[in-house]
Amino acid sequence: MRAIAISAFGADPELIEVPEPEPRPGEILVRLRAAGYNPVDTKIAGGAMKGVMSPAFPLIMGQDGAGVVTAVGGEVSRFRPGDEVYGRFSHPARGLGSYAEYAVAAEDGPVARMPKGMTPEQAAAVPTATGTAWDVVEAARIDEGQTVLIVGATGGVGQSAIQLAALRGARVIATAAPADEDLVRGFGAAETVDRDRAAEQVRAAHPDGIDAVLELVSPAGATGPAEALLRPGGVICSIVHALDPDALAARELRGVNVINHPTPQVLTNLADLIDAGRLRVRVEAQVPLERAPAELREIAGRRARGKTVFLL
Template structure:
């Protein structure tokens, strides 16, 4: 079968011919139709799991995948051949991912049925990004009327987070390039901050610190419209310095989350702010809940590009996403 692999951590992703995996006891074999592309995939290739999870090489990349159950191992009860399914194809040992024509997964892993009317391409865009967004909203406990700043609103997680925060009743402030204003507004943002537009409220500071010029467009703009602060910060892209500046916008008693592990959690606690560095723990129930909302028309799955499997090395790690990239297998 065709698959995208790396021969070692830090290796160059390449198209390779790999054996078709057979399902063992309690396992499901899935003939994959589509696979999602996430920043996590590049981190895996570069060695994120080294020393943390046993890994087989050549390592087949990819976590998000959707397709049809093509075989089941002994003892499987939850799925049958012909079922349309979507899930996270990352279990120990790693290296048997979704960027392939076939993959196997334990039936008790994150694997759920795809509702009627949802395509495999749409479903494959959901597991990592959508579930992370759902987990963030659930953890923050958003209340109607609260102000929520989403830094990185046009990416995979951000596109879902804008919608879910809006559905929770929040006043959503989103950062995006100016030409993406309409996109995030359609997803549910009440305000959009163009982070490329400089707003040097303090020209002396900007002149002495050019690196702060772009960041000032976010912090100054939000402070201007919300001088009393915001309730919740979701920062999906920033490093420690920018996250710290964005966190100054959060009022005491609020919440601030970083998905890039940029938060100084002790500094947040000193200001009575909860949250910090966030890692999604969501599995099948959260994914099923998202799929139900997509099927009901409450959530739109923003897909920026659909490319063939062999194009995966070219799109791996590509920046400035406006939605999800999906591999057609």
Template sequence: MKAVVITGFGAEPQLAELPVPQPGPGEVLVRLHAAALNPFDWKVAEGALKDVAEHSFPLVMGSDGAGVVESIGDGVNRFRPGDTVYGQFMSVRHGRGSYAEYALAAEDGKIARIPDNLPFPVAAALPTAGVTAYQAIEATRLDTGHVILINGASGGVGQSAVQFAALQGARVLATATADIAGHLRELGAHETIDFTAAPTAEQVLAAHPEGIDAVLDLVTHPGGDIGALAGLLKPGGIFVSTNHAADPEALAAREIRGVNLSNNPTRAELEALADLTAAGKLRVTINTEVPLADAPATVTRARTGPARGKTVILL
């Protein structure tokens, strides 16, 4: 099978020919038709997990994918060949990922069936970004009328988070450059903040001097300064980071709840997300679709390029 691999930490992604893996007991082999890129994919390629897990090289890149069950291992009874499924397929210990024509998953792992009318590229774009957005907005415990700032709203997680927050009845402030501000308002943002025009916190403070209820920060990196954004919160507010930038103890001293979120999809959440998307209630923007042959160059570009939605590899 063809796959996009790296041969070591920090190596350039490249196309490779690998044997099709065979499902062991409890495993499902999926013929993937689409895989989606996430920033986590190149963070892993650069070694983000090297101190916490063994890696096998060549390492197939990627986590998210969608396709059709090709075969099943002994003892599998939840899935059958021919089922359409999607989910997360990364296993660095085994050198496995989703930028490949075939991928293995544990039947009780992070995969779920998808409705027939959900196209593979859309399904592939959902697992990490959609689940993270859903779990982050759940963590904020928003109520009708609460005001939330979504910092990094124009990207994959942010666009879904805007929709989930609006569905909760919150007033949504979304960071966006001018080219994508209209799209975010269509998704449910009430106010957009051009973070290239002036610091986001200054703009939010000017519009909401009384303070806001929640911040979902998708931008600040570990060790980065969240002071100005956290300073926008009223006592009792909540700060959620997807990049472990929050210091819950320091925030608690200011009566703010700090959460560092690591997405961890359940099958029920994946099923619900797929149903919601198939029903048109969650909109996923696919910015770029590329064939597998162009994937290495696309992955390299995506590391530094702007993100206006999801990039999907067609397999």
């Protein structure tokens, strides 16, 4: 099968031919039709997890994907051949990932039936970004009537976070350049602020403070201006591990560093919302697999306004 893999951390991604994986007991084998790109894919390939991950090389990149079950290992009861599924397909210790024509997943792992109204190209864009948006909105306990600032609202996680927070009845303030205001309002943002003047603009519009900040991009040391916007008892969540929860607690604020762990139940909840027309995911680029190495070289420097998927 064809796959995009790296031969070592820091090496350039390459199109290679490797044998199809065999499903082990409790696993499904899936003919993927599309793989979703996430920033973490290039971070891992660059060696960001070197100390905590011992992959087999060549390591097939990627985790998100969607396709059709073609075979099942022993003791599998949740899926059968022919089922359309989406989720995460990443087993670095076996050199396996989702940028490949075939991938495996544990049947009780992060995989679920594909949203009915989506193509595999759309569904492959959902698991990590929208799953993280779900987790961060849950962690912040976003509720009816709250005012929530989302920093990084224009990206893959942000577009879903706007929708999920608005579905809970929150008033969403989204960071967006003037050219992106319509985009974020289309997802349900009630207000927009310029990313470079966000704190100043939010303070002017909400002098008594806001209830929550979903920090999707700012690194450690750069979240102070957003923290200062919170009313006492407010919450800030980061998905890039930027917060010191103890220091925030000492200031009567709740701080949560969120790590996405997609469960079958969350993926099913997302599929239900998508099927009900209450959640959508914007795929901005569909790239043939053979063009993936070139795309991956450039993608980190590009402005993300939706998801990129690789066609398998």
